Amino acid sequence: MGALLSFFVVIVLVLLALAGIKGAGLYVLFGTVIPYAAVATFILGVILRVIKWSRSPVPFHIPTTCGQEKSLPWIKYSKLESPAGTLGVIGRMALEVLLFRSLFRNLKTELRNDGPRLAYGSNKWLWLGGLAFHWSMLIVIIRHLRFFTHPVPFLVKIIDSLDGFLQIGAPHLMITGVVLLLALTYLFLRRVFIPQVRYISLPADYLPLFLLMGIATSGILMRYFFKVDIIKVKELTLGLASLNPGIPSGIGVIFYIHLFLISSLFAYFPFSKLMHMGGVFSSVLQETWPITAV
Amino acid sequence: MEVPVEFKPGTFCYGTRPKYLEEVGLPNPREWSPLDEDWKLPADWKDTVLAGIGERLKKNRAFHLFMDICVRCGACADKCHFFIGSGDPKNMPVLRAELMRSVYRKYFSTGGKLFGNLAGARELTFEVFKEWWYYFYQCTECRRCSVFCPYGIDTAEITMMARELFNLLGCNTDWIAGPVANCYRKGNHLGLEPHTITSNIEFMLDDIEEITGIKIEPTFNRKGAEILFVTPSGDLFGDPGTYTCMGYLMLFHELGLDYTWSTYASEGGNFGFFTSMEMAKRLNYKIYAEAKRLGVKWILGGECGHMWRVVHQYMDTWNGPADFLEEPVSPITGTKFENAKTTKMVHIAEFTADLIKHGKLKLDPSRNDHLKVTYHDSCNTSRGMGILEEPRYIINNSCNNFHEMHEDTIREKTFCCGSGTGLNAGENMELRMRGGLPRANAVKHVRDKHGVNMLANICAIDRATLSALMQYWVPDVEVSGVHELLGNALVMTGREGERD
Ligand code: SF4
Ligand code: SF4
Numbered sequence: 001m002g003a004l005l006s007f008f009v010v011i012v013l014v015l016l017a018l019a020g021i022k023g024a025g026l027y028v029l030f031g032t033v034i035p036y037a038a039v040a041t042f043i044l045g046v047i048l049r050v051i052k053w054s055r056s057p058v059p060f061h062i063p064t065t066c067g068q069e070k071s072l073p074w075i076k077y078s079k080l081e082s083p084a085g086t087l088g089v090i091g092r093m094a095l096e097v098l099l100f101r102s103l104f105r106n107l108k109t110e111l112r113n114d115g116p117r118l119a120y121g122s123n124k125w126l127w128l129g130g131l132a133f134h135w136s137m138l139i140v141i142i143r144h145l146r147f148f149t150h151p152v153p154f155l156v157k158i159i160d161s162l163d164g165f166l167q168i169g170a171p172h173l174m175i176t177g178v179v180l181l182l183a184l185t186y187l188f189l190r191r192v193f194i195p196q197v198r199y200i201s202l203p204a205d206y207l208p209l210f211l212l213m214g215i216a217t218s219g220i221l222m223r224y225f226f227k228v229d230i231i232k233v234k235e236l237t238l239g240l241a242s243l244n245p246g247i248p249s250g251i252g253v254i255f256y257i258h259l260f261l262i263s264s265l266f267a268y269f270p271f272s273k274l275m276h277m278g279g280v281f282s283s284v285l286q287e288t289w290p291i292t293a294v
Numbered sequence: 295m296e297v298p299v300e301f302k303p304g305t306f307c308y309g310t311r312p313k314y315l316e317e318v319g320l321p322n323p324r325e326w327s328p329l330d331e332d333w334k335l336p337a338d339w340k341d342t343v344l345a346g347i348g349e350r351l352k353k354n355r356a357f358h359l360f361m362d363i364c365v366r367c368g369a370c371a372d373k374c375h376f377f378i379g380s381g382d383p384k385n386m387p388v389l390r391a392e393l394m395r396s397v398y399r400k401y402f403s404t405g406g407k408l409f410g411n412l413a414g415a416r417e418l419t420f421e422v423f424k425e426w427w428y429y430f431y432q433c434t435e436c437r438r439c440s441v442f443c444p445y446g447i448d449t450a451e452i453t454m455m456a457r458e459l460f461n462l463l464g465c466n467t468d469w470i471a472g473p474v475a476n477c478y479r480k481g482n483h484l485g486l487e488p489h490t491i492t493s494n495i496e497f498m499l500d501d502i503e504e505i506t507g508i509k510i511e512p513t514f515n516r517k518g519a520e521i522l523f524v525t526p527s528g529d530l531f532g533d534p535g536t537y538t539c540m541g542y543l544m545l546f547h548e549l550g551l552d553y554t555w556s557t558y559a560s561e562g563g564n565f566g567f568f569t570s571m572e573m574a575k576r577l578n579y580k581i582y583a584e585a586k587r588l589g590v591k592w593i594l595g596g597e598c599g600h601m602w603r604v605v606h607q608y609m610d611t612w613n614g615p616a617d618f619l620e621e622p623v624s625p626i627t628g629t630k631f632e633n634a635k636t637t638k639m640v641h642i643a644e645f646t647a648d649l650i651k652h653g654k655l656k657l658d659p660s661r662n663d664h665l666k667v668t669y670h671d672s673c674n675t676s677r678g679m680g681i682l683e684e685p686r687y688i689i690n691n692s693c694n695n696f697h698e699m700h701e702d703t704i705r706e707k708t709f710c711c712g713s714g715t716g717l718n719a720g721e722n723m724e725l726r727m728r729g730g731l732p733r734a735n736a737v738k739h740v741r742d743k744h745g746v747n748m749l750a751n752i753c754a755i756d757r758a759t760l761s762a763l764m765q766y767w768v769p770d771v772e773v774s775g776v777h778e779l780l781g782n783a784l785v786m787t788g789r790e791g792e793r794d
Contacts, residue, residue: 005412049362052358053355053358053359053362054355055352056351056352056353056354056355056357056358057353057354057355058354058355058356059353059354059611060607060608060611061607061611062356062448062451062607062608062678063446064437064440064441064446064448064677064678065677065678065679065680065706066441066677066680066706067680067682067705067706068680068681068682068683069633069679069680069681070632070633071631071632071633071644071681071684072629072631072644072647072648072651072684073629074651075647075683075684075687076683077680078680081680081706082679082680096444096446100444102369102441102442102443102444102446103367103369103442103444105441105442105707106369106442107372107373107442107702107707108372109372109373109378109732111378111381115735115738116731116735117735118378118731118732118735118736120700120702120703126367126368126369130367130444190368194368196368196371196372196383196386197366197367197368197371199383199386199389200366200368200371200383200386200388200389200392201366202366202412202413202414203412203413203414204405204409204412204413204414205365205366270404271403271404271405271408271409271413272405273362273363273364273365273366275362275363276362276363276364276365276445279359279362279363279445280363280444280445
């Protein structure tokens with residue numbers, strides 16, 4: 001139910017952009033006004049939310065530790081799982097934020113009926129899927145910086161060429177684009193097929209997935225199939241970035257669909273669970289900081 | 295969440311008697327039962343709950359974050375012993391939290407206000423309140439779920455908030471409110487009065503004398519002692535807790551430790567912690583107050599789980615700094631307990647492990663040869679800072695046969711006994727046996743494989759609850775405290791080789 005509804009919402013968004021551009025020729029609305037409004041909502045929304053969080057104090061340092069604490073000198077303590085100094089805390093946080101340490105621990109627990117008996121098994125798929133998604137997303141975003149900068153920073157160029165190192169097709173196939181879409185598909189399928197996850201999923205869990213899938217698909221279509229005029233696209237995006245917007249003529253509608261979906265995601269971001277991005281630092285920091293460190 | 299809550303027999307505790315609330319001045323004391331149609335809540339109960347949530351969001355960032363950032367990835371879903379044992383989807387930690395999160399969204403978040411049901415928001419109704427009550431008293435705040443959560447979302451903290459809300463309306467359980475009132479009035483959960491405490495200990499001393507021939511004479515409320523010893527009152531009352539207590543008594547005697555018991559601060563545990571932060575702070579305070587009154591240098595704590603979480607992660611914030619005490623130093627070995635620098639309170643497992651390491655105890659592990667031992671990490675000692683190696687060290691020096699349970703069920707991944715946070719009542723036995731299934735199952739495995747017949751632990755609640763759990767699931771396994779095993783193995787001066 002939630003999945004269908006979210007899917008429908010994304011379809012409507014696509015049709016809106018299609019009708020707006022093809023039917024009504026609302027280039028300025030879709031090319032300038034909405035992107036600006038979306039980014040403004042995003043920035044304001046995120047700032048407000050973070051301010052709200054930071055207004056609440058942290059009365060207790062009560063992390064969940066996952067290893068031996070530093071106690072007697074001859075007992076080896078777990079520097080990363082129950083850190084006792086700032087360095088350990090930073091390490092624990094980095095492991096969590098960059099490599100999703102906790103998900104790596106994931107287990108499958110099954111109740112077998114001979115007994116009853118419980119069986120445990122390792123289960124790293126979610127870790128792999130999550131990691132693949134987040135890292136490729138990050139690289140895709142960095143790659144896109146070349147549309148908003150002139151000259152394009154060296155780092156962005158490097159990442160761009162690394163990403164296309166397979167040199168298949170023209171323009172070169174970007175691996176992260178494909179990985180992103182695959183990872184999203186996996187994240188979607190597990191929501192549908194794992195009964196427990198299906199049970200807990202809300203429309204608000206499917207919507208970001210479909211939005212991102214829509215964004216990735218339209219991006220891939222635009223790059224490899226409809227082949228919009230990249231020079232003009234850059235003219236538009238650079239205009240947006242330099243607060244000097246303009247609408248060059250002759251950019252295909254697929255670009256506006258792509259842009260509109262991204263705008264929707266930006267505007268939706270501060271009100272959604274995607275805020276876990278902002279919260280993760282605060283939460284993980286708090287949850288990794290044992291009292292012995294202060 | 296559309297499925298209405300059904301109170302299944304044997305899975306919930308009785309509502310509290312009014313007198314317990316009156317004794318500590320909590321609101322809305324009345325006769326009531328969770329099965330009643332009408333819980334006799336005040337007319338403005340809904341405002342109270344919503345204002346209560348608002349206040350807690352402002353007071354506690356963790357709570358606020360946990361309400362916002364869960365992505366419902368489901369990593370925590372099958373980690374809860376209550377979900378594993380009951381199969382009830384609302385016992386998945388994520389869904390337990392969603393029960394409250396849905397209401398939070400409706401009243402406190404823009405997304406929920408804008409998108410309503412679609413954003414997973416729902417109205418707070420009496421049905422919802424009952425559902426909360428049912429499921430937040432089916433969480434033992436064990437934190438196993440949070441070990442697996444990518445954001446460290448700690449459902450235990452959400453449960454704590456929920457229970458605080460219940461207490462704004464007089465909806466505690468009888469089994470929690472009773473010990474709280476007892477502890478407030480008499481100094482311990484069981485309501486033991488000073489003469490009962492001393493006579494219980496005297497019984498133990500008689501037993502020790504009979505077995506070892508040694509007469510021990512501990513002191514009570516003695517001013518000027520170096521150390522105040524505080525243990526959960528469960529150790530003073532009922533087997534196998536008392537055996538652990540005898541272990542302490544023998545150890546301290548053998549060391550010639552300058553310590554004293556208190557008949558006033560006679561409780562290490564803290565059922566206030568399952569009621570509200572304020573109540574926990576109130577009950578916790580007496581330990582420092584007594585330490586000050588007696589003029590001791592530092593405090594030694596007995597084997598207890600949640601006591602340890604309270605001491606290690608809350609006590610300093612609530613009632614510290616305890617600057618009238620000294621930084622704990624073992625008078626026998628001279629070891630400084632660095633991790634207790636601020637709280638001035640040392641866990642006995644650390645104290646004893648240090649003694650053994652320095653060769654201060656003569657132990658004969660063969661006296662425990664009739665036992666094949668495994669060790670249960672309590673949720674609180676393992677995930678609330680990590681006392682993992684000390685008890686194992688003591689066991690390995692006191693016993694010859696030690697076998698670990700499956701690695702996914704010990705240390706930070708340990709399973710709850712199924713009856714923590716005041717769920718160790720009698721009327722919810724079905725819930726307890728279901729919740730304890732994963733723990734029992736792991737014990738059964740080592741019983742079958744290695745012939746394990748003793749389940750050791752360092753928690754007074756465990757000693758009571760695991761006994762019942764073992765009787766039900768693995769009847770031939772007994773339960774003991776680590777210091778019971780140590781007491782068995784301890785060779786006391788002058789009586790070498792006297793015991794078998
Ligand atoms: S593991 Fe954490 S983020 Fe995932 S569903 Fe559970 S509480 Fe939510
Ligand atoms: S804290 Fe423990 S009992 Fe509570 S939801 Fe998490 S795993 Fe279950």
